[in-house]
Amino acid sequence: MTATDAAAEAAAQADGAGAAIGPDRTVAVVGTGTMGQGIAQVALVAGHRVRLYDAVPGRAEKAAEAIGGRLDRLVQKGRLEAVARDAARERLLPAADLAELADSALVVEAVLERLDVKQELFTALEKTVAEDCLLATNTSSLSVTAIAGALRLPGRFVGLHFFNPAPLLPLVEVVSGFATDQAAATRAYATAKAWGKTPVRCSDTPGFIVNRVARPFYAEALRVYEERGADPATIDAVLRESGGFRMGPFELTDLIGQDVNEAVTRSVWESFFHDPKFMPSLAQRRLVESGRLGRKTGQGWFSYEEGAERPVPHTAPSAEAPEAITVRGDLGPAEELVELFEEAGIKVRRKRGGGYIGLPGGGRLCLADGETSCEFYEQEIVYFDLAFDYAKATRIAVSASATTSPESLQQAVGLFQAIGKQVSVIGDIPGMIVARTVAMLADVAADAVDRGVASAEDVDTAMRLGVNYPAGPLEWGAEVGFQWISDLLGSLHERYPTGRYAPALGTVRRGYEENGDIR
Known part of the structure; x- marks a missing residue:
């Protein structure tokens, strides 16, 4: 959050405009599908009176019954007191007409992902609710700014993007459209937090943060x-x-x-x-x-039909590990491998320069760098992939070209097997699998932060909680080094000159900052 944002938030909170909507106020949910029911349940458990509305007659009543059934299961699991369940059921009120939502302090929409449908709904709601009622959309793909463009008072309109299942997943993206008032965004953020969620702020950009x-x-x-x-x-x-x-x-x-x-x-x-x-x-x-x-x-990349065999990953057969290796220079993000090799009883000699592992036959074992083994005519190269934690990883991918000798490849396989890893031998792909994925995630995340989509902290929080990444992409990028990321993407860009892998300016800058190379 910038100093300006912080000052605006402080001012909003000082006059009460940024405070969470109290549990004594009504929350309405329009749209009673899976997401609508989940959001209604969250607000209900937080103590609000909740009104459910759906344009299709009878759906709101059925949704209320389904929510009641889920509350029953929470009681059975010991996660909700029976008295709290009974009180919540009394506060859940199906509505037959939009007019019944007039007393709402917040209306959250979870209807069909069509701009015209949402604009028509909110235009009608604006004529029904009070001017201090917060209007929110749960859209995951449409522009919050565009939806609000049809409103008379677009400043009170925000995105509240919950993740499915809403009662279980903690993340909520609080999205400010072009015309959203700071006080409205702050109030939505505070309300989501009061509901036990972990909200993150972001501007109205395609996909918001997570997508x-x-x-x-x-x-x-x-x-x-x-x-x-x-x-x-x-x-x-x-x-x-x-x-x-x-x-x-x-x-x-x-x-x-x-x-x-x-x-x-x-x-x-x-x-x-x-x-x-x-x-x-x-x-x-x-x-x-x-x-x-x-x-x-029943069928996608894999088959889910009854009796279908699950495909297994390629795993190399057992190979003999070299007794000794030479580590040339610093291995960068893979430096922790040296200690693992030594603990496995492999003799490690350290020499200056290079940044690779020398194999007994003269081959080189290199961390993925965006190049391919086939490019080295006079030197045998085997690439290995990045790992989030080499000590805890149970599998490592390696790759080599047709010009790499079977002996060098087998030595590389045996070396990783000696430290307890299964090894997958893949094709001669620049950047391998994990390395190129992490580099691109960090690059896109850095670009989003630099364009004002969200703070670095909120981006990392969103990716950890929204899609269960082992680390936030910016945190991960700092750990492996943005200079390493920039170099790897630069190499990929040379091999795929489409612009896809050209490192973002923010990635390049972060790499220079790591080395103190700022003039």
């Missing part, structure tokens, strides 16, 4: 697959077991729905005027066109 910054997690995996570097099961395994991600991108998009994930990617890409950094995948488009949408259709 903008997360695109490379899917895009880089798809690029590796399209270039025949590895199969989906292997890519997922490497990102889970080496990168520390909770799920791999192929299994995650199968869970989300290929059509949903592809639509978000396409929406962000189109909203950024076809910026190559957000380009969709032809492979995923073909999957959607084939009707293989993931778990909900």
Whole structure:
């Protein structure tokens, strides 16, 4: 938050405009699908009287019954007192007409993701509620500014983007449109916090924080697959077991729905005027066109039909580890490997310069740097991938070209197996899998911060809580080094000169700042 924002927030709180909406005030939820019901439950448990409205007759009543059933299950699990459940049920009031929402202090919309539908709804609401009522949309893909453009008082309009399931996931993106008043955004933020959520502030940008910054997690995996570097099961395994991600991108998009994930990617890409950094995948488009949408259709990247065998990642057979290696210079983000090799009984000689591991036969084992093994005609190169934590990682990916001798590749495989890692041998792909993914995540995150989308702290918080990343991308970028990220992306840019991998100016600047090279 800038000093100006902090001053505005302090002023708003001083006159009460930025205070959370009290539990004695009514909250209305319009739209009673999964998200609408979840948001209503959150407000209900926080102590509000909640009015449910849906344009389809009878749906609000059915939604109230479903919410009541979930409250019953909370009581059965010991997470809610029966007396609190009974009181909450009395405060849950289905509404047959928008006019019944007139006493609301906050209205949250969770209807169809169509701009005209939302604008029509809020135009009607504006004629119904008081002028101090906060209006909020749960949209994940539309512009908050555009929705508010139809309103007489757009200053009170904000985005409150909950994540599904809303009662369980803590993150809420509080989105300020172009015309949103600071006091309205502050009040929405304070209310989400009072409801037990972890709110983050962001400006109205395509994808907000999470759906903008997360695109490379899917895009880089798809690029590796399209270039025949590895199969989906292997890519997922490497990102889970080496990168520390909770799920791999192929299994995650199968869970989300290929059509949903592809639509978000396409929406962000189109909203950024076809910026190559957000380009969709032809492979995923073909999957959607084939009707293989993931778990909900029984087939996506993987099969979910009864009796279907789960594909297993490529894992190299056992290989003999070298007795001794030579570590030339500093291994950068992979420096902790040296201690692991020594603990495994491998003799390590240290020599100056180079930044690689020398293998007994003369081959070099190098951390992914955006180049490929086939580019080195007089030197055998085996690349290995980045890990979130090399000590805890259970799998490492390595790659080599056809010109690399089988002996050097086997020595590299055996070396990682000696420290307890499974090894996946993949194609000669520049930047490998984890390294290029982390570099792109950090780059897109840095660019978002520098463009005023959100603070670095809020970006990292959003990515940890919204999509369960092992670390925030900016925190991760600082850990591996933005100079390393800038160099890796620069190398990728040379090999893919489309602009997709050109490092953002903020990434380059952070690299210089790390080295104190600012004139």
